[in-house]
Amino acid sequence: MPKILVTGSSGLIGSEVVIHFASIGWTVHGVDNNQRAVFFGPLGDTRWNQQRLVETLGTAFVHHEIDIRDRAGVLSMVSEIKPDAIVHTAAQPSHDHAAAIPFDDFDVNAVGTLNLLEACRQSCPDSPFVHMSTNKVYGDRPNTIALKELETRWEYDDPVFADGIDETFSIDQSKHSLFGASKVAGDVMVQEYGRYFGMPTCCLRGGCLTGPNHSGVELHGFLSYLVRCNLEGREYKVFGYKGKQVRDNIHSHDVARFIEDFIAAPRVAEVYNIGGGRANSVSILEAFSLVEGFTGRKQIHTYMQENRLGDHICYISNLAKMRSHYPTWDITLSLGETIRQIVESHQSRH
Ligand SMILES: NC(=O)c1ccc[n+]([C@@H]2O[C@H](COP(=O)([O-])OP(=O)(O)OC[C@H]3O[C@@H](n4cnc5c(N)ncnc54)[C@H](O)[C@@H]3O)[C@@H](O)[C@H]2O)c1
Secondary structure, three states, X not given: OOEEEEEOOOOHHHHHHHHHHHHOOOEEEEEOOOHHHHHHOHHHOOHHHHHHHHHHHHHHEEEEOOOOOOHHHXXXXXXXXXXXXXXXXXXXXXXXXXXXXXXXXXXXXXXXXXHHHHHHHHXXXXXXXXXXXXXXXXXXXXXXXXXXXXXXXEEEOOHHHOOOEOOOOOOOOOOOHHHHHHHHHHHHHHHHXXXXXXXXXXXXXXXXXXXXXXXXXXXEOHHHHHHHHHHHOOOEEEEOHHHOOEEEEEEHHHHHHHHHHHHHOOOOOEEEEEOOOHHHEEEHHHHHHHHHHHHOOOOOEEEEOOOOOOOOOEOOEOOHHHHHHOOOXXXXXXXXXXXXXXXXXXHXXX
């Protein structure tokens, strides 16, 4: 049986990838130390998800309680497993939280990624290496695109971006947040292990990745946290831009499906923007209405004038490159279905 190593296996994307590859016959080695609970407190705790994987998958899943910052631990684990593919999703994932923990943020996002790349180069250089990057590598440059204000959302006012932002967009000379900068370091390093050493690496620059298995918190996990607030009657804070800021949302299952396609036909040093695209884009105001439609509960929210530093006003991923390199892949889960699943999951979890 082929073996895959998934870091961040108790998180949203990691756990989806674990389930997906186990379901197509792979043995899955997961790496997660529940660092999300350290970053975000009890709401970010991912042990429930780890438990779910262990209970559902039995011997097809092996959990490794390793911190990816532990270089010696990572080197020896990878040399022992010699995985046939690696999916790296472990991260400090919050744009805003990074400034409070700059060393932890960089050590996890940049150095942790290097630890894994080097371990793979030494032990399994031909195995595809998929790295979850982020659209924050573009910094706040997307905010320089001309915009128009519609009733419930901001929209691009430049036909060049009608289908969204593609991979040729510059990552240079803009405000990234410390998180964006540490992710740029990881992203460029992943590309370099492809270009310099010829390893089959790829960076997936995520828009909003979402799904029922997110442990959403205020600082990370937009739709998951919004739904949780709605169901628990908590106040959701909107930060600036009149609540009309737009995110494109992709269900973690569609991310896992793309990863499967890449691993089946890997390329070297590739970069893809991966999000829900225009069809799955939504503003915060629009998300309130959609969620209210599923739960029947009014969203309690407050408005803060100040936007988050460097936050995107309108971000939509252009999926053309993904579709052209992997023509059998496309989005299969609509925004409505995704929100329905998130609501259902929170109702059963809490
Ligand atoms: N969710 C999104 O909207 C989004 C958007 C763009 C990019 N991304 C990227 O996708 C990846 C996955 O995001 P997610 O939403 O699944 O995050 P997540 O926080 O749900 O999952 C990450 C997992 O990694 C684990 N982890 C963190 N640091 C670790 C360490 N040092 N050692 C071992 N495990 C560690 C955490 O405990 C957590 O379970 C991240 O790289 C993130 O930056 C996510």
